[in-house]
Amino acid sequence: MTSDDFARPGRTRSLQTYTALSPGQVEAVLALLDEAARTDGQQAVSEQGRLQLRGGERAGVTHLLLFLTREASESEGGRDGELVGYAQLEDTDPVEPPAAELVVHPSHRGQGHGRALGSALLAASGKRLRVWAHGGHSAARHLAQVLGLTLFRELRQMRRPLAGLELPDPELPEGVTVRAFVPGRDDAAWLALNAAAFAHHPEQGALTQRDLDDRKAEPWFDPEGFFLAEREDGGLVGFHWTKVHRAEGLGEVYVLGVSPQAQGGGLGKSLTTIGLRYLAGQGLPTAMLYVDADNKAAVAVYERLGFLTHETDLMYRTET
Template structure:
């Protein structure tokens, strides 16, 4: 365990870096995430990150717990298990204690711990997260979007296809190479999706 120096903005602020959380502290962090999710409409830490909280020590994962006078105000997680990519991080600050520099303090702790080689995930595209990224000197590298539509009622007209065009379901063993070619072309700019192979 290491302790970061308390930042001057709020007296009594402390960030502890831990390889493992006690069950009680993990419950407190999960409670913080729940409060933040209700306020923000989106989870601040991915499902994988929440699993890391619940299941004890995991090699390459560190937890940053921000307290003020012993009261939990923020949490960040640094996951450095990818042998190629920079470590990935996520963070959250309690909604009632935002705007006091806690996000910046956690972000700086993450940058310091990763040697300033960091991928930070911000779920929901919130303006506060974009502002924090800018303050920390981070730039938007990739944006993931989820498009959804209810399946019922499916009140859309049957498509009119150009002559010679037919639509059918994918046939494994027959359509693989054609699908890979189209996918590679469509996602040529994408580091993972564009490099999918038959294997």
């Protein structure tokens, strides 16, 4: 989320809404996101949001594209003009307000485009809105204030070095073994376990087969780094899905989940250790993960494993 103040004279702002983007539009949005990430130091739109750009229409997902045109451009046949802002609105949670992410091109900030996108999101959501501010920059906090939003969620990115990794040997519960995920064969069982483990989590717990397929199609996907904890009867009780950000030299504790019936026995810690050892074996210097700041128990576990807060993402919402 980025903030702006006023529109540039001699230019016309045009906001267009889509339920699906063309390949050319996807390319333009991704280029905008990359340019913003180079300036801001992190992506303004989450992995899920970037995946939802592609593949046609998705239930509950709306794309808002903000263009800037010169006053004479219509007579010259330039209808769309220059893409200067993007927002995505996802209305799939049956209880929580729609969630949004937005970004303005670094060269066009300070011209009111962020406020225009934010106001459009408020209108489209019926003034029931949650908005992510990745990195929690001051400009994003200012925009949230202007839009009348209040802070209600803090997501921490934590990191620890992997060089010289020293962790105790994992101790698995009796009758539980760990193996790698098998694409296709394990999909349905993993989706059911993920939904149970994250029943309280509006984004992660709602993943579908399409969401899983999107991730399996990504270049980073590695089933050998996707660990499943399995009972003797074949039932899954936990998992640790790791992810490698090779260009950044980062290994991620991507998703770690334990069945509600198996929680409290140390399985999560053991799975974390197994995954961290795997990432260290890939020659990566640093591990990272995301955790909600109010999940005190998880934060404490990760701190004991040597993780420290690196940066924070903030979510704002309308008053309820």
